Amino acid sequence: MINQQKIYLFVLYFCGFLLLWEWLRPLTDITNTGQVHYFVIFIALSLIINVLPLYSSVRTGTKIVFILYFLYNMFAGEHSSFIAWSIYLIEDVIFNIGLLFSLDVVNITDLFRTVLFFILLWIMTYLLRYWLTVRKKIFVFYSMTVIYIAVIDTFTIYNAEWAIVRIVMIGFILLGILFFQRLLEKENIRNRYSLLAQWTVPLALMILISTFIGYVSPKAGPIWPDPVPFLKSNADNVMPRNNGGVSKIGYGSDDTNLGGPFIGDDSVVFEVWTQQGRTSGPAGHYWKVETKDTYTGKGWTTSVEAVPDLDVGVGTEFRLPFDIPIETERQRRAHFEMKLLYPHIIYPYGVMGVDGDISNVKMITALEKFIPFSAENEIVSPSEYAVSYETPQYSLQELRNTTSIFYSLPNGVNEELVNEFLEGYTQLPDTLPERVRDLALELTKDHHNWYDKAKAIEAYFKNGEFTYDQEKAAVPGKNQDYVDQFLFETQVGYCDNFSTSMVTLLRAVDIPARWVKGYTSGHLIDTVADSTLFEVTNNETHSWVEVFFPSQGWVPFEPTIGFTNFSSIVDENAVPEEPTEEEPVTQPTEPTTPEPTEPETPTETNNEPETEVKTSFWETMKTFFTKNWIVLVGCFIVLLLLGVWAYWKRSKWMPYILVRKYKRKHNSDTLVHAYGDLLKQLKRIGLEREIGQTLRDYSSNIDSYFHTDEMSKLTEQYERAIYRGDNSQDNWESTSELWENLIKRTTG
Known part of the structure; x- marks a missing residue:
C-alpha cells in the first residue's frame, strides 16, 4: 500500500x-x-x-x-x-x-x-x-x-x-x-x-x-458579438504593439511591428503659429517628422545603405533633395512651441530653414528627419523653434506626363544611380503574397501614367469596402503579411494600415513610393491678422504616402478614410483636378507605431463625421474606465487581497456572524442547523471529527480541549432532538447559551 x-x-x-x-x-x-x-x-x-x-x-x-x-x-x-x-x-x-x-x-x-x-x-x-x-x-x-x-x-x-x-x-x-x-x-x-x-x-x-x-469535432460560429475589441479599447499600453496589446497614442520611432488597437490621448504635443497663404487654407498643412523606405511584411525600417547626413545649419536656406515646387508663394514661417519635448524637428512641406535655441541642425537623409544639436554637438530637445517654408504646388500636367523614372531627368544622368534609386523605393519583401501584386495590376490596368495609377489606388480604399476602426485593427500572425491581412481578410484598420497598403500596391506596379510619419494640422485655436494658432495633440499623430515624380519630387497622397489630400495641385489649363483651398476643418488623426521602450505609441481618431450626439452609456463607461483604469485596478487588487485575507481568517469572524444569525431564531430545526454550523467551525480550527468517531466521543475530545463540559451537554440535546423527536425549539431555547459559548471559544 x-x-x-x-x-x-x-x-x-x-x-x-x-x-x-x-x-x-x-x-x-x-x-x-x-x-x-x-x-x-x-x-x-x-x-x-x-x-x-x-x-x-x-x-x-x-x-x-x-x-x-x-x-x-x-x-x-x-x-x-x-x-x-x-x-x-x-x-x-x-x-x-x-x-x-x-x-x-x-x-x-x-x-x-x-x-x-x-x-x-x-x-x-x-x-x-x-x-x-x-x-x-x-x-x-x-x-x-x-x-x-x-x-x-x-x-x-x-x-x-x-x-x-x-x-x-x-x-x-x-x-x-x-x-x-x-x-x-x-x-x-x-x-x-x-x-x-x-x-x-x-x-x-x-x-x-x-x-x-x-x-x-466541427464547431458552431459565435452567436454574440465579440466583446474583446471593446475591452481592449479601454486597456492601457502595457506592452509594445507587436505583442498584440492595446497601444496608447503618441509618437514613436519603432515601426517594425504594426497592427493592433489603440486608445486616444489628448495630451498637447505642440502649438504652432503659421501664416495663411493665398492658396492654402489653415487646414492645408501636414507636419512631417520622418520617412521610411523598407517594408518588411510586418512594418517599416530604414535601408542600411543610407545617403550621408546633410548639415543644413541654423538660419540658412536649403532645399530637401527632390523638393521641387513648381510655383511658390511668399516665404512664410511657422513658430513651434513644444509641450512634449522630442529630439527632432517637426516641419511642413516646402521647408527652407530652421531657427531656434539650437546650434546646428542635421538631416538624417535616409529618414529625411531633422535632428537638432547643441553647441557641444549633443542631440537636444528644443522647446521653441521656427521653420521657414514655401508651400509647394504641383503641376497636374507634369504629374500625368510621368510614365517612367527617366521622365524629365537631365541629359547625361547616371542611369545606374537612377535604377538604384528606383529599386530602393520599389522594394518589397520576397514573402509578399502574389495576390497583392495581382490586385495592384487590376487597379491600374486602365491607366498609363503614374499619377492616375496612384489616384486609382488611393480611391480604392474609399470604395466602401474598407472600414476605419481604431479598436478592431488586427495584429498579423507569425507567418502573415500585414498588408495582405488588411487587404483581403480584415479590411478594418487605421492610417498605418491604409498608408502601408497603398505604398505596397504602388511599389507592386514599379512606382517609387515611401511611408511618411508626422501629424495632421491640428485644431485651430486663434487667428490674429494673417496668422493662425494650431494646437496639435497626440491624437493628431498620422502616417500617409509620398510618391516620387522626377519633375515634381515627392508628392503626398492620402488613402485613409476620413482624411483629405492636402497637396496643392495646379492645372495650367485652369481646370483644377483638386481644390487648392480647404475649408478649416478638424481632421481625424491617428497613430504610428510605438517604441518598445516608450510608454506611448501613435494612433488616430475616428473617421466618422463629427456630429453632436448624445453620449451613450457605453461611451461614458469607456471614457470613465480609460481615465481611471489605474485607480480601478488598484481598488480591485486591494479588494481581492482583503477578500482572500477575510476568507483565510474566517474562523475568527465567522462565529460572530453565526451568533447574530441564530440570535433571534426559534424554529423547530434551529438546534439542528446551529449544531451543524458548530461542527463546521470546529473543523476550520483543526478540531475535525475523525471518520467513524461517534458524536459523544468527539464531544468528549472537544470538552477536553476547551476544559469544559458544554459540548457534551449540547450534543445530548442534539441527539434527543434527532433520535427521540423532542421539541427542538424548546431544546434550542435552553441550549442556545451553551452553543454560543462554544462557538465563541473557537475564535481563540
Missing part, C-alpha cells in the same frame, strides 16, 4: 506541477523575462522537497540554497566570486526594500524582482501542496489558471490554443482523483489507494478521448 500511496502522490504532484507550469509558459512571449527554465526547475524541486520526509527547517534551507544558486547563475555577471556576489545581493536587497517603503516600485532592480518572483513561486508550491494533500480540493486554483490563460490569450500574442487543451485534461484528472479520494475517506473504505489506481486509468482515458473528440 505504501508503494501505491507514493504512486498516487506522484500523480497528484506531477499534474499539479504541469498546471503551475502553464502560468510560466506565456512569460517569454508577453514580457522580457528570460531564463524561465530556472523558475520551472525551482517549482519541480520545491514540490519534490515537499514530498520528502524532511524537517521544515531542512526544507526551507534547501529551497533558499536553490534560490541563491539560480540567482547566482542568472545575475553573477562580473562578480566571479560567490562571496562577492552575496555581498552585492545583500546590498541590492537592502536598497530595494528602501524603495518599497518609499513606494518607488518603478526603480526596483531586476535582481530584486527575480527574488520576489522566486518567493512567490515558493508560496505557490506550498499552497499547491496544501490543496492537493490537505484540503484535497483544487477547483479554485484550476479556475484561476483557466481565467489567467484565457485573459493572456485574449489580450496578448500568446497563443493558448493548446494550453487550454492541456489545462482541461490536467485539471479534470486532478478534480476526478481528488473527488474520488474524498469519497473513499468519507465512507472509510479500505484499500483506497488500490481503488484510486483502478479509478485513475479509466478516468484519464475518458478525459483524453472526450477532449480529442471535442477538439476535432
